[in-house]
Structure formats: structure tokens, C-alpha cells
Amino acid sequence: MTKLEAARSSLFLVVGRTQSPEESTATEISSDAPLVVAAQSGDREAFAQLHSSYAPIVHGVLLARAPRNEVDDLVQDVFLQAFRKLHTLRDANTFGAWLATIARNRAVDFHRRARADEELSEENAVRSADEAKAEEILGVIRRLPEAYRETLVLRLVEGLTGAEIAARTNLTPASVRVNLHRGMKLLREQLGGSGV
Amino acid sequence: MSDYLWNKTGEVDSEIERLEEALRPLRYQPQVLELPAHAKPERPRTTFYFPLVAAAILAIIALAGMWARLIHTDSHKNQPQAVGNLPSPDVRAPQESNPNVQQATVTQTDAPIAPQNTNSSLYYYQQSKAARHASPRTHRESLALRVKNENRKQQTFVASDEQQARLREKREGELAKDRLMFALNITSRKLNIAQRKVAATTSHLPGVNEENR
Numbered sequence: 001m002t003k004l005e006a007a008r009s010s011l012f013l014v015v016g017r018t019q020s021p022e023e024s025t026a027t028e029i030s031s032d033a034p035l036v037v038a039a040q041s042g043d044r045e046a047f048a049q050l051h052s053s054y055a056p057i058v059h060g061v062l063l064a065r066a067p068r069n070e071v072d073d074l075v076q077d078v079f080l081q082a083f084r085k086l087h088t089l090r091d092a093n094t095f096g097a098w099l100a101t102i103a104r105n106r107a108v109d110f111h112r113r114a115r116a117d118e119e120l121s122e123e124n125a126v127r128s129a130d131e132a133k134a135e136e137i138l139g140v141i142r143r144l145p146e147a148y149r150e151t152l153v154l155r156l157v158e159g160l161t162g163a164e165i166a167a168r169t170n171l172t173p174a175s176v177r178v179n180l181h182r183g184m185k186l187l188r189e190q191l192g193g194s195g196v
Numbered sequence: 197m198s199d200y201l202w203n204k205t206g207e208v209d210s211e212i213e214r215l216e217e218a219l220r221p222l223r224y225q226p227q228v229l230e231l232p233a234h235a236k237p238e239r240p241r242t243t244f245y246f247p248l249v250a251a252a253i254l255a256i257i258a259l260a261g262m263w264a265r266l267i268h269t270d271s272h273k274n275q276p277q278a279v280g281n282l283p284s285p286d287v288r289a290p291q292e293s294n295p296n297v298q299q300a301t302v303t304q305t306d307a308p309i310a311p312q313n314t315n316s317s318l319y320y321y322q323q324s325k326a327a328r329h330a331s332p333r334t335h336r337e338s339l340a341l342r343v344k345n346e347n348r349k350q351q352t353f354v355a356s357d358e359q360q361a362r363l364r365e366k367r368e369g370e371l372a373k374d375r376l377m378f379a380l381n382i383t384s385r386k387l388n389i390a391q392r393k394v395a396a397t398t399s400h401l402p403g404v405n406e407e408n409r
Contacts, residue, residue, distance in 0.1 A: 042237055051229040059224035068222065079229055086237045088398060134221045156212070157219045161203040180201055188211065 036092035039083070047086075051079050054096060057168045058103045060154040064142060065107035068135060074110060078103045097170035140190045148183025151176055249390050253383060260379040264372050271368040
């Protein structure tokens with residue numbers, strides 16, 4: 001048994017209390033702490049696994065804030081920054097929340113540095129009809145309050161379930177449930193009004 | 197809330213399904229992570245700095261202590277010793293076979309002379325006794341007066357020298373204190389700078405150890 005497997009099994013032994021189905025799903029998903037610990041010691045393979053698990057989350061967080069054509073590059077930036085600064089993460093179980101925060105800050109930083117001509121070039125980009133419609137709906141979602149916006153993008157765009165969102169962003173399942181419910185209600189109202 | 201919105205189970209919500217389908221082009225397309233070959237996790241700077249800072253503090257304190265001790269020792273070497281331990285003044289009788297009291301010399305060293313010096317008194321006593329038999333009365337009286345004056349002079353000299361020694365010791369003590377305070381001030385400023393640097397290296401990182409939003 002490798003160190004990684006031993007650490008993973010010990011992590012499951014620690015979680016012994018009775019859990020709701022939502023919580024147990026969240027616990028199983030968040031068992032990436034051994035990978036995080038391995039990556040902190042410089043294991044690139046472990047970090048690549050973390051990348052494949054958390055890239056949709058980072059993509060969703062950035063998509064809710066930054067221009068679509070910049071998001072892929074920003075995702076790479078976020079993971080590179082995370083790899084370099086991984087030693088500052090003290091609790092490996094909060095990796096998802098930590099990564100999401102880096103992504104949010106990176107989006108803010110992007111807007112701070114972006115110039116007006118870059119915005120125009122995005123507006124003039126050639127897109128298909130499906131993409132145009134998708135971006136129109138995304139524009140409506142982006143106008144929602146931040147808490148609902150991010151959760152809805154992760155659910156509707158990235159296709160994650162509520163439990164997965166809770167586990168990977170370190171939010172409680174109840175918070176995610178509320179955000180989804182209220183966000184969806186607001187989105188329906190906005191879409192009904194805008195005729196999309 | 198429908199289970200479909202939560203975990204895509206149960207009765208399908210047609211509007212949610214329509215939105216999912218419409219937003220599908222924006223979904224993340226798996227890509228290979230391109231980490232530069234030279235990229236590696238940085239060393240934790242805070243744990244690297246703490247032993248250095250601690251060692252610097254200890255070294256400065258030790259140096260300041262040694263400095264203060266050195267100054268203290270030097271001042272003791274230069275200043276006269278305590279009165280009780282003072283060497284007795286070198287009082288020598290003239291070497292002539294017929295001692296003449298007026299030629300008796302009291303050699304004063306740098307150290308103050310103790311008052312009521314017994315050797316001196318004994319010498320003058322012996323001299324006056326010898327002179328009493330050999331000299332006329334006037335000479336004896338003159339000798340007694342001379343001894344008395346000599347003792348008075350010695351007492352005055354000792355008192356003023358003690359005061360000077362005390363003043364000198366006080367001045368040197370204050371100087372040592374000022375130097376120590378100066379060294380501690382420098383240490384404090386260096387610590388502040390180090391602390392600011394450590395804070396700057398960690399604070400610019402977004403969301404360091406942030407638990408939950």
C-alpha cells in the first residue's frame with residue numbers, strides 16, 4: 001500500500017459519525033487531502049490529478065466573472081499560481097475553497113489590468129448561434145448576485161451536482177441548496193423578462 | 197426544491213434541462229495542465245525566517261551583554277578600589293640613621309589614602325616619641341601640629357576622591373545603559389522590518405488559508 005493510499009484510507013476511518021447522504025457524498029468527494037499533501041512536497045502527478053478534479057470549478061468561477069475567451073488562459077494561470085504557493089495552504093481539506101479564492105482574485109486582477117480595446121475585441125469575436133445564445137444566458141446569470149451566480153454556473157454550465165459543488169468549494173450543502181434555489185428563481189424571472 | 201436541480205435525479209425539470217443544453221458550449225473542455233519545467237512549490241518563507249530572526253536576536257543580546265560587561269570591567273580597572281581594600285599609603289621613614297621627622301615623606305599613589313591610617317599614625321607616633329627625647333618642646337609641638345594637619349589633609353583628599361570616583365562610576369553606568377538601549381532599539385527596528393517582510397510575502401497571496409466564504 002502506498003503512502004497515498006494509506007493516508008486516504010486513514011482519512012475515511014476518521015470520518016465515523018453518522019452523516020446525511022448529502023454530507024457523506026461531500027466527504028467522499030473531498031478526500032483529496034492526500035493528493036494535496038503529496039503535491040505540497042512537489043509531486044507533479046498528484047497536482048495533475050488535482051487539476052483534473054478541480055479545473056471545472058476554477059473554470060466555472062472564472063466564467064462567472066471574466067470574458068469567455070480569456071477563461072482558459074486564466075485557468076492555467078490559477079493552477080500555476082496555486083502550484084507555486086501551495087505551501088501557504090495549511091489545511092489540505094480546504095484546497096477547493098483556497099483554489100476558488102485564487103480564481104476569484106485572478107478574475108478581479110484581470111479586470112483591473114484589462115484595457116478597453118481588449119473588451120472591444122471580445123465583442124467583435126466571431127461566434128456561432130449556439131455560442132451567442134449561451135453567452136446571452138451567461139450574461140443574465142452574471143447580473144445575478146455573486147453567491148447565486150457562481151453556484152448556478154457550476155451547476156448549469158459545468159454540470160456539477162449540488163453535493164459536488166459543496167465538497168469542492170467547502171461550502172455547506174445547505175448553503176449550496178439555498179443558493180441554487182434562490183438563484184434559479186431569480187434566473188427564471190430574469191429570463192422571463194428578457195425573453196431569452 | 198426539485199431533486200433534479202440538486203443532483204439531476206427525479207423528475208426532469210424541462211426548463212433546467214433547456215438551460216443546461218443551451219449553456220453546454222461554455223462547459224470546460226479538459227486540457228492538459230502545462231506546468232513549466234522549472235516551476236516548483238516555493239519554500240515556506242515564514243519557517244525559513246523565524247530561526248534566522250531568533251538567532252539574530254540572541255546574538256545581539258549576547259553581544260550587548262558582553263559589551264556592557266566589558267565596559268563595567270574597564271571602569272572598575274580605572275577607578276579606585278573600594279575603601280576597605282585600598283592599599284595603605286606607602287609611608288616610608290627616611291633612611292638616615294638619625295631620622296628627621298620633617299623629612300618624612302608620605303608618598304601618595306593614585307589611590308586615595310584611607311583616613312586614620314594606622315601605619316601612618318604609628319609611624320608619626322614612633323617619630324614623635326623619638327623626637328620627644330631628642331628635641332626641644334617647641335619642636336615636639338610643631339611635630340604634633342604637623343601630624344594633625346597631615347591627617348586632616350588626607351581626610352579631605354580621600355573624601356573628594358571618593359566623590360569623584362562615585363561620579364565617574366555613575367557616568368559610566370549611564371553611558372553603558374544608553375549604549376544598551378541603543379542596541380535594543382536597533383534590534384527592535386530590525387525585528388519590525390523582518391516582521392513587515394514576512395507579512396508582505398504572505399499577505400499578497402489571495403485567500404491564504406481561507407476556510408469558508
